Amino acid sequence: ILNVEQSPQSLHVQEGDSTNFTCSFPSSNFYALHWYRWETAKSPEALFVMTLNGDEKKKGRISATLNTKEGYSYLYIKGSQPEDSATYLCALRGGADGLTFGKGTHLIIQP
Amino acid sequence: NAGVTQTPKFQVLKTGQSMTLQCAQDMNHEYMSWYRQDPGMGLRLIHYSVGAGITDQGEVPNGYNVSRSTTEDFPLRLLSAAPSQTSVYFCASSPGPSYEQYFGPGTRLTVT
Numbered sequence: 001i002l003n004v005e006q007s008p009q010s011l012h013v014q015e016g017d018s019t020n021f022t023c024s025f026p027s028s029n030f031y032a033l034h035w036y037r038w039e040t041a042k043s044p045e046a047l048f049v050m051t052l053n054g055d056e057k058k059k060g061r062i063s064a065t066l067n068t069k070e071g072y073s074y075l076y077i078k079g080s081q082p083e084d085s086a087t088y089l090c091a092l093r094g095g096a097d098g099l100t101f102g103k104g105t106h107l108i109i110q111p
Numbered sequence: 112n113a114g115v116t117q118t119p120k121f122q123v124l125k126t127g128q129s130m131t132l133q134c135a136q137d138m139n140h141e142y143m144s145w146y147r148q149d150p151g152m153g154l155r156l157i158h159y160s161v162g163a164g165i166t167d168q169g170e171v172p173n174g175y176n177v178s179r180s181t182t183e184d185f186p187l188r189l190l191s192a193a194p195s196q197t198s199v200y201f202c203a204s205s206p207g208p209s210y211e212q213y214f215g216p217g218t219r220l221t222v223t
Contacts, residue, residue: 031209034211043217098169099144
């Protein structure tokens, strides 16, 4: 079982502030790192899939970076809005064909 | 496109009963998977399939059975339900495990 860690577990951020959180994973046998956004009472929705060391991806105010050599990825949210409140999940494909998810970072944006 | 559909949305079972959770996708995706979501545990992989006729175990396969006779369908069978299987179950599909996963709406299962 691969160990995928996300930190912090939860985060309260003022509206308009920028924030970031971390996904750590074993750097051996890396194939892909996924980020998902999960709103309450909905299903997870994909944000990014990254496969190459040094990858940077951006979607609107959300971006992500990947360091496969040291085994971490950062997710950044610029100028947080109330609609950004959600749980953000990362998932690793390493070695086998299954995905291992972290437990998520629960983000709450305070107006 | 309906995307990924799951039935039923809710189910209550008694201990020892069996049932099948249905999952279907209309995107011609080869890769399908089942996860369970429990408080504080995130999403844990139960079984997955890389194509029709091919299935493999994930992190928590015990008590569950799967088959993949068609590209579209990937049912999850509970052979003899136990209270520990009370959970929310999500099915997902994609072209492959290094592509973004499309999740179904989930099935909330309670075993009493």
